[in-house]
Amino acid sequence: MPGSFCVSITHSKDNTDKATVGFVVANAAVASDKDTMVFLSIEGVRLSQKGFADDIHEQGFAPLKELMDNFAKAGGKIYVCSPCFKKRGLAEDKLVAGATIVGGAKLVEFLSGGAPSVSY
Amino acid sequence: MIAEKWNAGEMGCGELLMELAPRMRALAPGQVFELTALDPGAVEDIPAWCGLTGHSLVSAQHPVYRIRRREN
Helix, strand or coil, X not given: CCCEEEEEECCCCCCHHHHHHHHHXXXXXXXXXXXXXXXXXXXXXXXXXXXCCCCCCCCCCCCHHHHHHHHHHCCCEEEEEHHHHHHCCCCHHHEXXXXXXXXXXXXXXXXXXCCCEEEC | CEEEEEEEECCCHHHHHHHHHHHHHCCCCCCEEXXXXXXXXXXXXXXXXXXXXXXXXXXXXXXEEEEECCCC
């Protein structure tokens, strides 16, 4: 069954449970042949930086880095909120695999295609 | 032929689009607008915005984008 799916993640180390579960669900979607996009905004944009998620490992879940790597390898896309990214002074040359900095129009375009979305 | 130009500087996301939209509407149909946008999100956002609004992206060589106003 084709289709697209969006997972919005607004947390990183301020709520590692939400950040982790967001990527677990994203992996479920991409593994279900959905064109899957994770939208990182607010504190979630920190996950776009190489190394940042390396020490996040929620009990009962795979390490977040592993979840993110698997997501990218499976073809999942990560959109990173541009103003949130700039506000925090993050580095464009340290983006993880699959990550692209975008503004609101790119998110609107994706969701306007009829993609369901779940937020963490 | 470029009808109008605007340098948005570091502006991005919704703020940029809210400034860009009326500038495009002010053009005559078919005229070309040259936008300079340094925001890294513009690379993905400007083509997406053109697709959403019906304006045509003539060229995109970040940070310079040329956009042809839609017919209506």
